[in-house]
Structures are given as C-alpha cells and as structure tokens.
Amino acid sequence: MDKKSFFNEMAASWDERFYTPELKEHLNNHLVPLFHLRPGSRVLDVGGGTGGIIPHLLQAVGPQGCIFSIDFAEKMVEIGKKKFGQEPRVIFKVASVELLPFEDEFFDHVVCYGAFPHFDDRPQALREMKRVLKIQGTLIIAHALSSKEIKTRHKGASPVSQDCLPEEVEMRKLLEENGFHVLQLIDQPKCYVCEILKIY
Numbered sequence: 001m002d003k004k005s006f007f008n009e010m011a012a013s014w015d016e017r018f019y020t021p022e023l024k025e026h027l028n029n030h031l032v033p034l035f036h037l038r039p040g041s042r043v044l045d046v047g048g049g050t051g052g053i054i055p056h057l058l059q060a061v062g063p064q065g066c067i068f069s070i071d072f073a074e075k076m077v078e079i080g081k082k083k084f085g086q087e088p089r090v091i092f093k094v095a096s097v098e099l100l101p102f103e104d105e106f107f108d109h110v111v112c113y114g115a116f117p118h119f120d121d122r123p124q125a126l127r128e129m130k131r132v133l134k135i136q137g138t139l140i141i142a143h144a145l146s147s148k149e150i151k152t153r154h155k156g157a158s159p160v161s162q163d164c165l166p167e168e169v170e171m172r173k174l175l176e177e178n179g180f181h182v183l184q185l186i187d188q189p190k191c192y193v194c195e196i197l198k199i200y
C-alpha cells in the first residue's frame with residue numbers, strides 16, 4: 001500500500017485515535033506556544049490531516065489570523081472541511097507539499113506538525129515551503145514526540161515504518177543548505193520543535 005492510501009484509510013478514525021484530552025492539553029499549554037506564532041498571521045499547516053492542530057493554531061493567531069491546511073490524502077481533507085466548514089478563518093485544500101498551490105511569499109508561518117518524516121522528497125518539500133514563506137517568516141517542524149519516540153511509534157507500521165526525523169546534525173545541514181537558519185531545535189520526550197527562519 002502507498003502512503004496516500006495508508007493515510008486515507010486512517011482518516012475516519014484519526015481524531016479519535018490520536019487527539020486525546022492529554023494531547024490537546026499538551027498542544028495548548030506546551031507545544032504550540034513554542035511555535036511563536038504572531039497574532040494576526042497567515043499560517044500554512046502542511047500535511048495537516050483532519051486539522052487536529054487547527055484549534056490550537058487559531059488560538060495562537062487570534063481573530064485576525066487565518067489558517068490554510070493542505071494534505072495529499074483526500075479523505076483527511078474531507079473530514080477537515082466538515083469540521084471547520086463554519087469557520088471563515090480556515091481553508092482546506094488537497095495538495096502535495098512538493099507542489100504547493102500558493103503564490104510566493106504568501107505566509108507568515110508554515111507549520112509542519114507530525115508530517116515531515118513522511119515526506120519522500122525532503123529537499124523539494126523544503127524548497128516549496130520556503131518559496132511560499134515570507135522573508136523573515138518561520139517554518140516550524142514539530143511533533144508531540146521526540147525523534148527517538150517517533151522511530152518507535154512508526155516501527156512495524158508499513159508503509160511508514162522507515163519514516164523518521166534526521167539526526168540533529170543532518171537536520172541542521174539540510175536546513176542551512178536550503179536557505180534557512182535554525183532558531184531553536186528542541187528534541188526531548190513528548191516534544192520536538194524545530195523553529196526555522198527564512199533568511200533569503
């Protein structure tokens with residue numbers, strides 16, 4: 001089975017499986033504040049799935065901000081659209097990270113929560129996320145797990161069993177080579193946050 005089919009199959013049970021009250025509390029009080037999203041900003045949620053993190057992003061950007069969410073798995077997007085149909089600050093699209101349907105320098109922040117390990121062409125994903133970011137905008141790569149915990153979580157779950165985050169040295173190299181500057185990289189139990197600035 002390919003990855004898109006895998007995520008499409010999981011879409012219906014995704015929120016119930018992963019978005020426990022504990023995770024929501026953790027996102028709200030610990031993880032999302034580390035993203036340093038500016039109130040009023042326009043945010044792209046890449047590989048956003050059913051939009052589980054969106055309530056937390058909305059809280060961070062406030063009434064003047066807005067969230068665009070893209071995912072290549074149509075069933076994930078379908079559920080997200082139903083959940084946020086009444087919310088004018090949220091827009092969902094089916095799209096792949098390798099070809100983002102947005103103009104250059106459109107976003108203040110790009111958030112990639114729980115998705116980066118699954119991207120097959122990382123240099124192209126980084127090029128596209130950088131292209132749609134404003135200069136001095138930030139890319140946030142985050143998980144509610146450490147990089148070690150991600151490896152354990154994905155083990156045995158074909159076709160994502162090999163999907164993990166690069167080691168810190170490799171991650172920094174990949175980002176710096178692609179025109180980003182790493183502002184912070186936290187990798188500890190239940191928390192991975194890499195905050196990256198677009199410098200040119």
Ligand SMILES: C[S@@+](CC[C@H](N)C(=O)[O-])C[C@H]1O[C@@H](n2cnc3c(N)ncnc32)[C@H](O)[C@@H]1O
Pocket residue numbers: 003004007008046047048049050051052053070071072073076095096097098113114115118119120
């Ligand atoms: C582990 S899920 C996380 C979903 C969501 N961010 C969350 O945490 O609830 C990873 C998501 O990335 C999406 N994805 C994987 N590769 C992608 C790609 N190349 N382009 C767009 N979305 C992708 C999958 O369809 C899936 O919904």
